[in-house]
Amino acid sequence: MSPGTAEFGFELLVCRWAEASWPPEEPREDAVVVARQLGTRERRWDTVVLECDPAGLAARAQFGERELDSDLLHVVRNAPAEWAWYRDALPDPGYPWRYVRAAVHRAADRDVVQTRRRGNRIQIRRVAPYPDWLRRIVAVENKPDLDASAARALAGQLEHDVESALADEVWVATEATGGRVEPALLEDLPVEVGILAVSVAAGERDGPPTDAADRAAAGAADRTAADVEWYPSAVTPDATDAGRERRRLVLAERAYGRGWRSYHETMRPDCRHFELHRQGRALVPYCAAKGRPQTAAECAGSCAEFEPEPPAWRTRGWPIEGGPGKGIKRLLRRRREWIRRRERAGRDSESTHRTD
Numbered sequence: 001m002s003p004g005t006a007e008f009g010f011e012l013l014v015c016r017w018a019e020a021s022w023p024p025e026e027p028r029e030d031a032v033v034v035a036r037q038l039g040t041r042e043r044r045w046d047t048v049v050l051e052c053d054p055a056g057l058a059a060r061a062q063f064g065e066r067e068l069d070s071d072l073l074h075v076v077r078n079a080p081a082e083w084a085w086y087r088d089a090l091p092d093p094g095y096p097w098r099y100v101r102a103a104v105h106r107a108a109d110r111d112v113v114q115t116r117r118r119g120n121r122i123q124i125r126r127v128a129p130y131p132d133w134l135r136r137i138v139a140v141e142n143k144p145d146l147d148a149s150a151a152r153a154l155a156g157q158l159e160h161d162v163e164s165a166l167a168d169e170v171w172v173a174t175e176a177t178g179g180r181v182e183p184a185l186l187e188d189l190p191v192e193v194g195i196l197a198v199s200v201a202a203g204e205r206d207g208p209p210t211d212a213a214d215r216a217a218a219g220a221a222d223r224t225a226a227d228v229e230w231y232p233s234a235v236t237p238d239a240t241d242a243g244r245e246r247r248r249l250v251l252a253e254r255a256y257g258r259g260w261r262s263y264h265e266t267m268r269p270d271c272r273h274f275e276l277h278r279q280g281r282a283l284v285p286y287c288a289a290k291g292r293p294q295t296a297a298e299c300a301g302s303c304a305e306f307e308p309e310p311p312a313w314r315t316r317g318w319p320i321e322g323g324p325g326k327g328i329k330r331l332l333r334r335r336r337e338w339i340r341r342r343e344r345a346g347r348d349s350e351s352t353h354r355t356d
């Protein structure tokens with residue numbers, strides 16, 4: 001199995017674990033939102049965990065399930081409680097007002113502000129105060145095979161993460177080997193970065209899917225777990241960096257809007273070989289043509305083995321309306337919505353036993 005393949009499956013399992021069990025070795029107090037493959041122009045993180053104020057996260061839902069980009073945030077966060085001309089109500093953006101006007105229209109189309117016309121002027125009013133929902137951002141780099149050379153290769157990126165202080169905490173997640181992490185390896189990583197040893201449950205390993213009997217035999221104890229090998233230190237932001245909070249909120253909004261199951265938006269669930277396999281509690285993409293879990297990069301329009309799902313799948317005998325491709329997308333969306341409702345409502349003990 002290629003390293004890329006192993007890393008993709010591992011990444012999904014880490015996301016699934018974080019959604020159910022973050023923070024490691026502590027009881028959960030915050031609501032948690034998990035996303036994957038997010039970051040800035042300079043740096044993309046494998047897994048992003050947002051620790052959120054539960055009431056704030058519930059209030060954020062009033063602005064819809066989609067992310068608010070930086071222009072929309074400027075409008076929504078500053079929209080007044082009473083009607084006002086948008087140029088009076090919003091702070092000078094530092095770029096031409098015509099872009100703000102376009103953002104006001106987009107915001108109105110999405111019902112995240114109200115607008116009305118008075119003569120030539122567009123007035124705006126907020127639908128609700130934009131809540132203070134984000135507490136902390138945690139960045140996780142996934143490296144299932146963390147050996148000394150992988151640690152050296154990662155060190156520069158992780159140093160940048162610590163220096164940029166966009167995340168409050170930085171971790172490397174690696175697959176537990178049963179032994180302690182080598183001291184030499186710790187020397188290669190910045191001391192501020194935490195190390196998480198993830199024990200992938202037998203039923204959640206890459207490879208041929210487990211059958212129903214295997215899964216039943218695996219039972220509730222068969223789940224991915226993680227132990228802290230090294231605790232991170234909180235990174236120290238540059239107090240003079242005025243744009244940091246804005247950049248963090250833009251990142252958090254992207255994480256909120258995309259989650260970690262959105263791989264179906266870039267992969268090809270409309271391919272006849274695309275399957276979702278339940279491995280333990282996680283659903284992991286599986287390519288029947290390759291006979292293994294595929295990476296997001298290889299499961300694209302350029303894949304030589306891509307074959308569209310036969311039209312008959314959409315019309316006859318398939319239990320999910322629209323054929324498996326559409327059914328898979330709906331399934332992943334429904335699961336994301338269900339998790340969001342649960343995070344907003346507060347988790348109950350029963351919900352933590354649901355399968356991904």
Ligand code: SF4
Nearest residue numbers: 271274287299303305
């Ligand atoms: S054949 Fe290619 S496009 Fe189809 S599921 Fe496999 S990797 Fe994805």
